[in-house]
Amino acid sequence: xxxxxNGIPRELDxxxxxxxLWALRDLLQLRGTKYGCGKGLCGACTVHLDGKxxxxxxxxxxxxxxxxxxxxxxxxxxxxxxxQQAWREHNVPQCGYxxxxxxxxxxxxxxxxxxxxxxxxxxxxxGNLCRxxxxxxxHAAIKSAQGKVPLADQAxx
Numbered sequence: 001x002x003x004x005x006n007g008i009p010r011e012l013d014x015x016x017x018x019x020x021l022w023a024l025r026d027l028l029q030l031r032g033t034k035y036g037c038g039k040g041l042c043g044a045c046t047v048h049l050d051g052k053x054x055x056x057x058x059x060x061x062x063x064x065x066x067x068x069x070x071x072x073x074x075x076x077x078x079x080x081x082x083x084q085q086a087w088r089e090h091n092v093p094q095c096g097y098x099x100x101x102x103x104x105x106x107x108x109x110x111x112x113x114x115x116x117x118x119x120x121x122x123x124x125x126x127g128n129l130c131r132x133x134x135x136x137x138x139h140a141a142i143k144s145a146q147g148k149v150p151l152a153d154q155a156x157x
Contacts (some may be wrong), residue, residue: 001013001014001016001023001061001062002066003023003061003064003065003069004066004067004068004069005024005030005069005070005071005074005118006030006069006070006073006074007068007074010028012027012028012061013139014027014059014061015060015061015105015138015156016062017060017061017062017154018060018061019056019057019058019059019060019061020034020047020057020059020060020063020064020068020069020106021035021045021056021057023061024025024047024056024069024071025111030071030073030152032071032073032100033045033046033047033056033072033100033101034097034098034100034101034128035040035057036057036098037057037059037100038057039058040055040057040058041129042098042101042102042127042129043101043102043127043128043129044096044097044098044100044128044129045057045101045102046101046102046104046128047069047071047072047080047104048068048069048070048104048107048108049064049067049068049069049117050067050068051068051070051108051111051112052108053104053105053107053108053109071100072100072103072104072105075104075107081103081107081149082145082148082149083103083106083107083110083141083142083145083149084103085145086141086142086144086145086148087099087103087141089134089141089144090137090141090144091137092133092134092137092138092141093134094130094132095131095132096135097131098128098129098130098131098132101128102125102128102130102138103110103131105124105125105128106124106125106138106141106142106145107129107149109121109124109125109142110142110145110146110149111133111149111151114146114147114149114151115146115147116142116146118139118143120140121139121143122139125138125139125142
C-alpha cells in the first residue's frame with residue numbers, strides 16, 4: 001500500500017482494510033494521532049485527508065489511498081503553526097490527550113472558513129470531545145488564529 005503522509009511518500013506492508021489510525025501509529029510510528037473511541041465519535045484520531053478533517057479510526061488504508069494525509073506531526077514540525085501558537089497563548093491543553101485531534105479539526109475548519117462565525121466554530125468542532133472541558137479556551141484560540149492559517153494547510157504545500 002502506498003500513502004503520502006506529511007508530504008512524504010510511504011510504502012506500507014499491511015492489509016488494505018487496516019484502519020489508517022493503526023497504520024500511522026503502529027507502522028509509521030506517528031503517535032501524535034490518538035486512539036479515543038474507535039468509532040469516530042470523539043475526534044482524538046482526527047487527521048487531514050486532502051485538507052479535510054477525517055477520523056482516522058474510520059478510514060482504511062485503502063480508502064486513504066492517493067489522498068495527502070496530514071497528521072499533527074505534519075501540521076508544523078517546529079510548533080509555529082498559528083493554531084499551535086494560539087493554543088499556547090490561551091493555555092488550551094489541560095491533560096492534552098485530545099489536543100492533536102482538536103488542532104487538526106480546527107485547522108481544517110479555518111482552512112475551509114477563515115472567518116468562521118462563533119456558531120460555525122461550535123458546529124465545526126462539535127464532534128471533538130475534551131474530557132477536561134477546555135471548550136471555551138479552544139474556541140478563543142480558534143478565534144485568535146483566524147486569518148493566520150494558510151489556505152493550503154497541508155504538509156508539502
